């Protein structure tokens with residue numbers, strides 16, 4: 263999709279502003295990758311990225327509104343730096359808070375000049391020109407009507423070995439608690455051809471790991487009707503040079519058996535599935551509008567467990583959804599034991615604007631939410647202590663992510679997405695991005711420790 267269609271727009275050179283920008287990202291991997299594309303777009307427009315707000319002419323926050331704390335952080339940050347407006351600096355709010363709050367941001371933070379949701383980023387070059395010409399209140403607030411995806415060949419990826427590719431934007435699921443369908447718009451899939459072209463280009467420039475992104479990757483629907491999600495996964499895994507392929511996030515409703523078959527068949531597909539369950543109680547799942555039951559979810563888990571490879575599983579859970587009883591909560595705990603996840607991201611339910619759950623009765627006090635969250639984390643820690651201890655003595659391949667000089671350790675990540683920190687006896691430490699076998703010598707509930715195998 264072309265992004266630089268400024269045929270009749272005035273040229274940025276006409277404006278007097280110098281051109282440096284600071285961009286800070288809040289929230290999920292989708293936001294991190296959107297920022298990589300925004301940085302590429304701004305750089306292409308002649309802007310230069312700087313490391314601090316003080317050094318920038320344009321200060322951008324790419325925001326998250328999934329829970330109230332994430333949203334509050336953005337307004338706190340704007341407040342901390344508003345004094346910089348006196349020096350002529352301009353502020354822009356991008357991402358989910360921008361889309362959710364829209365023009366209300368100008369009321370709350372009048373020094374902000376640009377408010378754009380992610381579904382309008384393809385218009386960024388045009389919005390930048392208007393900003394440089396001195397416009398005070400520029401908005402890019404596409405509603406759910408947009409059919410476009412934001413792709414750019416100028417993406418500035420921050421890691422030279424491991425890179426994200428968005429395959430689907432938006433979400434049509436409308437879970438009762440979630441703002442995403444309102445902030446990221448409706449589902450739009452990219453063609454499998456354009457995804458594969460981007461993946462091959464990345465492989466050619468040295469990337470060995472690709473992570474496919476989408477709010478709901480398994481509802482991927484190729485506009486060319488050439489490939490299903492599982493076929494696309496396999497095709498990316500077969501690109502020469504690609505050693506690891508990951509994908510996130512999956513929705514149980516769209517999780518099909520052929521995804522497990524693809525993981526079994528193509529060794530470069532990582533043996534890890536993140537499958538958010540949200541609750542172990544079918545009643546709560548019904549109230550959440552998740553469109554599956556506990557048993558239906560557990561059937562998908564049984565497919566994953568039946569795979570030839572040992573596939574690691576992680577999940578997301580919300581505690582304290584309106585109406586969640588103690589018995590419902592205990593069903594979540596029994597589900598954790600039944601599945602034996604290697605990681606759980608657990609959150610206290612946070613009421614979000616525009617969502618149906620805001621109007622639901624039987625809200626749960628913060629005290630009970632906190633109590634349930636703590637119980638859940640404690641129980642899960644015990645499950646992980648056992649799971650991780652099973653790796654003792656095994657040799658796992660890691661990709662080197664960096665070095666912890668203070669501890670004299672190399673930081674590695676396994677195909678199952680586990681952190682495996684290790685020592686290496688060679689005089690030259692293995693380089694970031696390299697792959698090597700490591701024997702596990704110690705285990706913790708959240709990470710492994712080992713020694714490089716000579």
Ligand code: 5AD
Pocket residue numbers: 328329439440441538540578579580609610611612613614
């Ligand atoms: N409150 C708490 N957690 C939420 N999530 C999404 N919306 C909310 C909310 N309103 C969690 C879900 C989702 C993850 C990304 O964030 O568990 O899977």
Ligand code: SF4
Pocket residue numbers: 433434435436437440441442443477478513
């Ligand atoms: Fe939100 Fe549900 Fe869509 Fe995930 S699937 S982004 S939780 S609405």
